Amino acid sequence: MPDRAINRHVQRIFSCVSGNRDKDDPAVEIPIVTSWERSLQHYGIDPSEPNPVRVLTEGELKGYTQPIERFLRIAKVAVHHLHRQVSDLGYSTLLCDANGVTVDWRGDERYIRQWKDTGLFLGAVWDEQREGTCGVGTAMIEQVALTVHKGEHFRAKNANLTCSCAPIVSPSGKTMGLIDVSAFHSPDSKESQHLALQLVIQSARMIESAYFLSQFEDQWVLRLSFERELAEVSSECLIAIGGDGKILAADRVACRSLAGETGGGGLAGRLIGEVFDIDFEKLLDIFSRSSMVLPIRTQKMGLRMFGSLRCPQAISVKPVAAVEAPAPRKRKVPAPGEALTLDYLAGEDHKLLESVERIKRVMNKPIPILLNGETGTGKEMFAQAIHNASRRADRPFVAVNCAAIPESLIESELFGYKEGAFTGARSKGMRGKILQSDGGTLFLDEIGDMPASLQPRLLRVLAEREVTPLGGETPIPVDLHVICATHRNILDMVASGDFREDLYYRLNGVSFELPSLRERSDIERLIDDVLTIEAGSGNEQAVIDDEAMRVLADFSWPGNIRQLRNALRYALAVCDKGIITCADLPVDVTGATDPAARAKPAIPRPAPAALPDRSCEADDEDDDNDGILAELNAMEQAERQVILDALHKHKWQVSRAVRDVGISRATMYRKMEKYAIVPPNKR
Numbered sequence: 115m116p117d118r119a120i121n122r123h124v125q126r127i128f129s130c131v132s133g134n135r136d137k138d139d140p141a142v143e144i145p146i147v148t149s150w151e152r153s154l155q156h157y158g159i160d161p162s163e164p165n166p167v168r169v170l171t172e173g174e175l176k177g178y179t180q181p182i183e184r185f186l187r188i189a190k191v192a193v194h195h196l197h198r199q200v201s202d203l204g205y206s207t208l209l210c211d212a213n214g215v216t217v218d219w220r221g222d223e224r225y226i227r228q229w230k231d232t233g234l235f236l237g238a239v240w241d242e243q244r245e246g247t248c249g250v251g252t253a254m255i256e257q258v259a260l261t262v263h264k265g266e267h268f269r270a271k272n273a274n275l276t277c278s279c280a281p282i283v284s285p286s287g288k289t290m291g292l293i294d295v296s297a298f299h300s301p302d303s304k305e306s307q308h309l310a311l312q313l314v315i316q317s318a319r320m321i322e323s324a325y326f327l328s329q330f331e332d333q334w335v336l337r338l339s340f341e342r343e344l345a346e347v348s349s350e351c352l353i354a355i356g357g358d359g360k361i362l363a364a365d366r367v368a369c370r371s372l373a374g375e376t377g378g379g380g381l382a383g384r385l386i387g388e389v390f391d392i393d394f395e396k397l398l399d400i401f402s403r404s405s406m407v408l409p410i411r412t413q414k415m416g417l418r419m420f421g422s423l424r425c426p427q428a429i430s431v432k433p434v435a436a437v438e439a440p441a442p443r444k445r446k447v448p449a450p451g452e453a454l455t456l457d458y459l460a461g462e463d464h465k466l467l468e469s470v471e472r473i474k475r476v477m478n479k480p481i482p483i484l485l486n487g488e489t490g491t492g493k494e495m496f497a498q499a500i501h502n503a504s505r506r507a508d509r510p511f512v513a514v515n516c517a518a519i520p521e522s523l524i525e526s527e528l529f530g531y532k533e534g535a536f537t538g539a540r541s542k543g544m545r546g547k548i549l550q551s552d553g554g555t556l557f558l559d560e561i562g563d564m565p566a567s568l569q570p571r572l573l574r575v576l577a578e579r580e581v582t583p584l585g586g587e588t589p590i591p592v593d594l595h596v597i598c599a600t601h602r603n604i605l606d607m608v609a610s611g612d613f614r615e616d617l618y619y620r621l622n623g624v625s626f627e628l629p630s631l632r633e634r635s636d637i638e639r640l641i642d643d644v645l646t647i648e649a650g651s652g653n654e655q656a657v658i659d660d661e662a663m664r665v666l667a668d669f670s671w672p673g674n675i676r677q678l679r680n681a682l683r684y685a686l687a688v689c690d691k692g693i694i695t696c697a698d699l700p701v702d703v704t705g706a707t708d709p710a711a712r713a714k715p716a717i718p719r720p721a722p723a724a725l726p727d728r729s730c731e732a733d734d735e736d737d738d739n740d741g742i743l744a745e746l747n748a749m750e751q752a753e754r755q756v757i758l759d760a761l762h763k764h765k766w767q768v769s770r771a772v773r774d775v776g777i778s779r780a781t782m783y784r785k786m787e788k789y790a791i792v793p794p795n796k797r
Contacts, residue, residue, distance in 0.1 A: 127154065152255070163271075169238050196295065200295050207294070208293070212254070213241065218236070246268025247266060248262055263300075277294055277296040293314055336352070342420045352368060353365075353368055359385050363381075461639055482598065483624055485626055489673065506553065516558055525584065529581055555595045556596050557599070558599070561600050580592060605618070641658070
């Protein structure tokens with residue numbers, strides 16, 4: 115900025131602060147003048163000083179980001195979404211913490227040098243005490259969303275910038291951070307930034323709502339809107355409610371909108387029936403029978419609102435430890451074709467036993483269940499077992515694999531169609547899977563693969579409890595309990611826009627994680643049970659010898675129970691006299707390439723001489739290894755030593771060592787063979 119322009123800028127600030135503003139100077143908003151006064155009189159900043167914005171080092175920045183990781187994880191999604199809206203207009207997007215430190219940043223990489231020079235970059239510190247009047251610093255002090263446009267910045271060096279910023283407030287009322295869009299080129303009129311400011315306010319509100327729902331994910335949340343038509347997709351107020359019907363917290367929009375109901379005393383601690391014309395028990399009863407939007411009124415002011423109730427994401431039930439343990443009972447292995455029970459599927463794994471106890475408490479409630487787990491962990495078996503144990507057991511269990519049905523057919527499969535709905539349709543039409551499950555359970559497997567075009571229709575069915583077949587005009591009521599399953603991270607899909615957020619919360623009333631086979635604490639018992647089922651009741655009971663059991667228990671099982679069943683079927687087919695040995699296991703489990711080689715004891719290769727091998731207790735085992743040493747480069751030598759250290763640390767327990775190294779069991783065994791690492795019991 116030229117000296118003359120700097121002088122005019124400084125003179126304008128002094129004139130406004132002293133009350134002698136030029137009559138030709140456009141009016142300056144009160145928050146800006148107040149900030150100028152603070153900057154000049156309290157902070158003692160020289161507006162003509164050209165010092166650059168302070169930017170923290172990477173190490174310094176970590177000290178600010180690590181304590182707010184949860185907030186960052188949620189807010190970064192909104193930052194990315196906001197930047198996609200404004201990037202083409204030349205804005206950068208900043209997320210700052212409560213100290214004004216930029217903890218996340220988005221901007222056009224082509225102008226990276228210019229962003230850095232102006233301080234619109236990661237690690238920049240935009241507090242008012244240092245920079246004077248600016249978007250982030252002034253919004254933080256004033257606690258309002260505002261735009262600081264061009265010459266409204268206190269420092270002359272920032273007078274070309276335009277910055278629109280909004281604070282992000284936690285449920286407790288404290289500022290968690292601020293979100294800002296800034297540009298170094300913009301029209302002279304401040305009104306040109308009105309839309310940018312509204313987008314920033316909207317993004318701040320989105321972060322506050324997401325953080326609120328995350329913080330109270332294990333509680334009931336009443337979502338309120340002033341418009342019925344928007345209540346399904348947008349909530350203006352959020353209220354967290356405990357199991358006793360008392361309000362735990364409310365977001366700031368709810369606190370402001372309902373201030374007249376409390377006389378300024380706050381909502382927290384009050385019974386829901388003290389604020390609204392409905393008590394908690396009745397609220398639960400209504401939503402248990404219907405998930406429609408409910409009109410409710412406030413007690414004192416008679417304010418009409420429209421509410422929906424979000425179930426706890428992890429239902430608050432009595433801890434399993436607090437429930438009196440039942441007497442141990444002998445586990446009965448189901449006969450071939452016999453339905454598997456929840457207790458049987460849980461086995462003796464502590465996490466699964468706890469999940470099953472929780473499932474039993476919610477399976478007869480109007481709460482949708484989401485099962486998460488890797489492919490092959492038995493999600494459909496668990497869904498069927500939940501249905502069989504519920505009050506709906508005598509009604510249909512209908513399973514739909516959303517990934518297996520072609521996208522062109524899934525709509526007619528789910529919703530059905532009337533006669534003549536389309537070319538090729540059956541003459542009498544078809545009842546869709548949803549109507550087939552009426553009164554029973556609808557299991558939607560791989561829900562993450564449901565086409566985006568069908569998600570709104572499924573949402574409507576779940577909301578209104580009625581379905582309209584293709585070609586039909588009259589909705590048909592349907593009573594169903596929905597269980598979904600997926601191996602994908604649906605929250606990541608919601609963040610990327612591939613899955614509707616409102617549908618996710620409709621389906622995720624309560625979620626359970628099914629552990630992978632390698633994580634099961636009762637894997638040997640599980641292997642025996644699967645073997646018994648696969649052998650069949652009419653055959654002589656097969657057994658697995660100790661060495662084969664060790665191989666099976668230590669294998670990583672990427673295909674989980676499905677892969678285990680196939681492996682045991684193969685072993686049963688090729689074993690002799692009902693005894694399964696390592697020679698009878700599939701190649702992909704043992705890692706061997708020749709069945710004959712698997713039948714013989716492995717002959718360990720000697721270890722390299724120059725590498726101190728703690729797997730050997732005797733020093734003379736390293737004498738003949740020069741040939742192997744020559745084959746290993748520095749990287750391989752280092753990798754070998756890391757593996758040795760992990761095995762030695764965990765006393766040769768491969769299942770624990772692989773977690774330290776960060777590889778699978780199968781890879782560990784391959785590396786041990788490659789580097790001639792031999793367990794002590796094999797020497």
